Amino acid sequence: MSTRTDGHTQAGASQSIDVDDPKVSRFDIVREGARRDDIEIVHYEAQFPVPGTKAERRLTRTLTGIFLLVGLFATAFVVAYIWWPWEYKPGSGAGKFYTPVLGLTLGLALLGVGFGILAWGKKLLPKEVSIQDRHIEPASDEERKITGNTLVYMADELGVRRRPLLGISLLAGLAPIGAVAAAPLVGGLIEQPHKNNQYFTTGWHPTDGKLIHLTHHDGTPVRPEDVSPGGQITVFPGIEGGATNKHADSPVLLIHLREGDASEARAANQRDGKPESMWNNYIAFSKICTHAGCPASLYEQQTNRLLCPCHQSQFLITDNARPIFGPASRRLPQLPLTVEEGFFAAKSDFTETVGPDFWERP
Numbered sequence: 001m002s003t004r005t006d007g008h009t010q011a012g013a014s015q016s017i018d019v020d021d022p023k024v025s026r027f028d029i030v031r032e033g034a035r036r037d038d039i040e041i042v043h044y045e046a047q048f049p050v051p052g053t054k055a056e057r058r059l060t061r062t063l064t065g066i067f068l069l070v071g072l073f074a075t076a077f078v079v080a081y082i083w084w085p086w087e088y089k090p091g092s093g094a095g096k097f098y099t100p101v102l103g104l105t106l107g108l109a110l111l112g113v114g115f116g117i118l119a120w121g122k123k124l125l126p127k128e129v130s131i132q133d134r135h136i137e138p139a140s141d142e143e144r145k146i147t148g149n150t151l152v153y154m155a156d157e158l159g160v161r162r163r164p165l166l167g168i169s170l171l172a173g174l175a176p177i178g179a180v181a182a183a184p185l186v187g188g189l190i191e192q193p194h195k196n197n198q199y200f201t202t203g204w205h206p207t208d209g210k211l212i213h214l215t216h217h218d219g220t221p222v223r224p225e226d227v228s229p230g231g232q233i234t235v236f237p238g239i240e241g242g243a244t245n246k247h248a249d250s251p252v253l254l255i256h257l258r259e260g261d262a263s264e265a266r267a268a269n270q271r272d273g274k275p276e277s278m279w280n281n282y283i284a285f286s287k288i289c290t291h292a293g294c295p296a297s298l299y300e301q302q303t304n305r306l307l308c309p310c311h312q313s314q315f316l317i318t319d320n321a322r323p324i325f326g327p328a329s330r331r332l333p334q335l336p337l338t339v340e341e342g343f344f345a346a347k348s349d350f351t352e353t354v355g356p357d358f359w360e361r362p
């Protein structure tokens with residue numbers, strides 16, 4: 001039974017045929033189905049009436065090449081996305097090529113898919129012109145059989161069965177495209193948040209048993225005399241890059257409270273189980289707002305309130321930085337203070353997670 005048509009028209013299609021007759025070809029059944037659906041096949045012509053010609057083989061090879069390239073680019077995207085050791089570093093470096101490489105590989109893969117499918121449809125599939133009237137009645141069993149045969153016939157005409165190389169290349173090209181869609185999900189799982197304990201430590205974490213000093217923006221250590229009563233300054237961990245984006249979770253507001261306010265703050269610390277967190281009348285809190293991570297640094301010394309300018313959250317410094325207004329619902333983490341040889345140092349890292357909520361916070 002032939003499954004190819006080398007040029008058909010609707011001539012003679014007005015008579016019904018017996019679709020169970022083993023002598024009728026699959027195309028005859030397809031045409032019968034079209035007739036019953038009031039479809040007029042005006043023109044139907046195979047692109048390559050004689051199978052296996054040089055031209056057909058050349059076209060098959062071209063399409064194969066395109067789909068293999070698609071697979072290559074899509075695989076390159078997945079590899080770059082998951083294994084590229086990208087990390088932000090100021091200046092130049094391989095990291096700056098990360099995004100362009102992702103864009104280029106994904107763009108070329110999608111372009112290849114589009115081009116390959118277009119070329120397949122235009123150059124390989126039979127040319128067909130049909131006209132169909134609409135009808136709304138449900139299909140009979142016989143019509144369903146016809147539809148099934150039509151679908152199988154179309155699969156045959158796609159040529160994958162006759163051109164296995166094309167089928168393999170299509171699979172090789174499209175499977176990595178599927179992986180591309182999954183890459184962001186899988187990639188998100190691979191870069192796990194506990195790596196290097198990065199969500200639980202900041203620049204204040206003691207290194208080699210040494211406490212980290214509080215420093216000004218230029219790296220000079222901070223002394224108690226640097227902040228007058230009622231005043232405040234922003235301080236950074238005294239480590240390499242402590243005042244840079246590398247330690248963006250570490251800026252701290254060091255406040256020198258007036259005597260009465262300091263007593264109040266000390267009592268609140270005592271009540272909350274942090275008796276040794278202040279040093280004399282000095283107290284320090286993370287500047288990273290617990291709402292959405294903006295720098296909270298508008299300190300009003302009359303009321304001891306720290307305001308975050310982003311969404312107006314206010315924290316009461318004398319009550320262990322309790323949020324008293326705005327969307328923030330969690331206190332600012334406190335940095336336990338001490339003084340070593342006349343300079344401020346952090347007794348330990350923060351004991352609570354800095355910044356906005358994340359998945360492991362109760």
Ligand code: FES
Pocket residue numbers: 289290291292293294296308309310311312313326327328
């Ligand atoms: S980020 Fe501070 S109030 Fe929203």
